[in-house]
Structure formats: C-alpha cells, structure tokens
Amino acid sequence: MRVVLLGPPGVGKGTQGRRLASERGRALISTGDMLRDAVSRQTPLGIQAKQLIEQGQLVPDDVIVGMVRDRTLESDTREGFVLDGFPRTVPQADALDAMLAERSQNLDGVVLLTVPDEELVRRLSSRWECPVCRRVYNSQTAPSRDGCHCDDHPEQELRQREDDTEATVRKRLMIYRVQTAPLVDYYRSSGRLKEVKGTGTPDQVYAALTRAVAG
Ligand code: AP5
Ligand code: MG
Numbered sequence: 001m002r003v004v005l006l007g008p009p010g011v012g013k014g015t016q017g018r019r020l021a022s023e024r025g026r027a028l029i030s031t032g033d034m035l036r037d038a039v040s041r042q043t044p045l046g047i048q049a050k051q052l053i054e055q056g057q058l059v060p061d062d063v064i065v066g067m068v069r070d071r072t073l074e075s076d077t078r079e080g081f082v083l084d085g086f087p088r089t090v091p092q093a094d095a096l097d098a099m100l101a102e103r104s105q106n107l108d109g110v111v112l113l114t115v116p117d118e119e120l121v122r123r124l125s126s127r128w129e130c131p132v133c134r135r136v137y138n139s140q141t142a143p144s145r146d147g148c149h150c151d152d153h154p155e156q157e158l159r160q161r162e163d164d165t166e167a168t169v170r171k172r173l174m175i176y177r178v179q180t181a182p183l184v185d186y187y188r189s190s191g192r193l194k195e196v197k198g199t200g201t202p203d204q205v206y207a208a209l210t211r212a213v214a215g
Pocket of ligand 2: 032
C-alpha cells in the first residue's frame with residue numbers, strides 16, 4: 001500500500017496518517033516531522049529549513065525530493081508507506097511518479113482531506129505536539145491524559161509549533177492554495193484522487209479514509 005494524504009494545514013493528515021500506517025504496518029513518512037527533527041538536531045538541513053518553516057514557506061523542492069528519495073529506500077518502506085505532507089508542489093508530484101516508475105512501483109491512491117478554513121485555524125491554535133515522537137494532541141478536542149505531557153513520553157511536556165500562530169497559519173493556507181491545491185487536479189485528471197471529508201470525529205474520518213483506501 002502506497003498512499004498520499006493531501007490537504008491543507010490542520011486537516012488531520014498527521015492524525016490519520018499515523019493511525020493508518022500503524023494499523024496497516026506501513027511506514028509513516030511525514031516530511032514536516034522529518035524537517036522539525038532536523039531543526040531540533042541542528043543538522044545542516046535543519047539550519048537551512050528553520051526560517052522557512054517558521055515563516056510558513058515551503059522548503060525547496062530539490063531538498064525535499066532528495067530527503068524522500070532516501071527515506072523511501074529504507075527497509076521499513078518495502079511493503080509500502082503513507083506519505084503525509086509530500087508531495088506539495090507539481091514538481092514534487094512529478095518527482096514522486098518518476099521515482100516510483102524507476103522502481104516499477106505505483107501509488108495506490110491519493111486521499112484529499114477537506115475541512116473549512118475557519119475550522120483549520122481553530123484546530124491549529126489548540127494543537128500541542130510531543131517534541132520526541134511528534135504525536136499531536138488538541139487541548140479542545142483530543143487532550144493528552146494529564147493535559148500537558150505526552151501519553152507515550154510522560155516526562156515530556158507538550159509544545160506548540162512555531163508555525164501555529166494565527167498569522168503564520170493564514171500564510172500557510174495561502175501557500176497551500178497557490179502551490180499545493182493544483183495537485184488536486186493533477187491527481188484527479190489521472191484518476192487517482194479520492195476525497196474524504198475531514199470533519200466529524202477522528203474515528204469517523206478514519207472510517208471514511210479506510211473505505212477510500214480500500215475502494
Ligand atoms: P507539515 O508539518 O506537513 O504541516 P502542514 O501541511 O501545514 O500540516 P499540519 O501538520 O499543520 O496539519 P495536519 O494536517 O497534519 O493536521 P493534524 O493531524 O496535526 O509542514 C510544516 C512545514 O514544513 C511546511 O510549512 C513547510 O515549511 C515544510 N514542509 C513540509 N513538507 C514539505 C514539502 N513537501 N515541501 C516543502 N516544504 C515542506 O491535526 C491538526 C489538529 O487538529 C491537531 O491538534 C489534531 O488533534 C486536531 N484534529 C485532527 N483531526 C481532528 C478532527 N477530526 N476533529 C477535531 N480535531 C482534529
Ligand atoms: Mg502534520
């Protein structure tokens with residue numbers, strides 16, 4: 001199973017991707033999580049990406065494509081993967097198709113999650129994240145057990161992302177519309193797009209997602 005989760009910031013790609021990958025025994029590849037790990041480890045990639053991420057801008061395509069190419073060669077991806085946050089430009093989508101064709105592989109589906117913009121802003125202003133495992137919580141709708149530490153890392157205080165301020169979220173939404181939304185037609189025109197409403201509880205969204213991936 002090789003699946004892409006597509007959709008704007010806050011739509012639930014990370015929440016749903018983590019569960020889908022774990023229940024299907026596939027690798028979750030989140031380019032955002034990989035970049036945030038690189039920033040916190042202060043690697044050369046992290047140093048290059050930090051400011052762009054904090055300003056809500058995209059990291060250059062060649063950097064991201066190289067990162068995904070390497071990651072998809074690791075052994076845990078052999079049975080497939082769930083891509084969260086990649087591709088998000090047409091050149092990245094072309095590079096993914098070329099990469100898979102070189103390996104005689106296909107994408108099984110691209111799932112577009114949709115949620116109204118105001119709900120996205122609300123979700124992101126109350127999102128909290130574990131800096132160790134990147135699991136996301138929500139102080140309004142999905143708090144951790146004690147409300148401030150990660151359930152899986154009880155010593156670890158949850159943090160808010162630098163790019164989750166309202167102004168940066170609105171900028172990320174604008175960049176999504178200009179640079180990433182064209183992928184909807186890109187995948188629709190090749191018959192690979194499935195749409196799933198991202199509203200409702202995470203369980204309801206997951207049920208719709210698994211139906212879309214199966215069908
Ligand atoms: P990335 O980390 O990919 O961020 P994003 O696309 O903006 O998406 P988010 O992670 O904000 O949202 P999500 O859809 O995962 O939602 P979540 O499940 O957390 O990218 C960050 C940055 O990295 C980019 O801006 C760019 O700089 C760089 N980057 C990454 N990939 C790149 C690429 N390919 N090319 C170039 N640059 C790249 O849910 C959000 C909140 O809502 C949570 O609190 C959650 O608990 C809650 N929630 C989830 N589902 C529900 C529900 N059904 N009901 C109520 N609340 C819910
Ligand atoms: Mg995410």
